[in-house]
Amino acid sequence: MSGGDTEAGGSEFERRTRALLVQSADELPGAVRSRLTQARHAALATRSLRSPSVTRRWMPLGAAVAAVLALLIVYVPHGRSPLESPVPGAGLEDIELLTDTDAMPLNGDQDVDYDFYEWAAAEAAGAAGPAVGS
Numbered sequence: 001m002s003g004g005d006t007e008a009g010g011s012e013f014e015r016r017t018r019a020l021l022v023q024s025a026d027e028l029p030g031a032v033r034s035r036l037t038q039a040r041h042a043a044l045a046t047r048s049l050r051s052p053s054v055t056r057r058w059m060p061l062g063a064a065v066a067a068v069l070a071l072l073i074v075y076v077p078h079g080r081s082p083l084e085s086p087v088p089g090a091g092l093e094d095i096e097l098l099t100d101t102d103a104m105p106l107n108g109d110q111d112v113d114y115d116f117y118e119w120a121a122a123e124a125a126g127a128a129g130p131a132v133g134s
Contacts, residue, residue, distance in 0.1 A: 025033070 028036075
């Protein structure tokens, strides 16, 4: 019952109960009262320390859940596999280009038709050069 209760029986009950508790506490020996006070303060300190530790206990779990969700978002296939190449067969085409023996040599050791390149450069510049090979 609260102190603002207007019932006569309720407030009388509270007053008698309070008086009995105070009287019984005053009759306790000093050593017992001291131990009870210490136990009360220890319980209150434990209670105040417990609430932050609950959040500390849940923080690693929350971080682990966030990491798992991030991995699922990245690695769950969305229409195609994440390991699938966007250009299928690109590696094989590269190997074919490297191993093609009929391709134009780009080093100076091979026979290069320099006349063709001179003629192509002259045509690009707009000068009509002599026709080579005709």
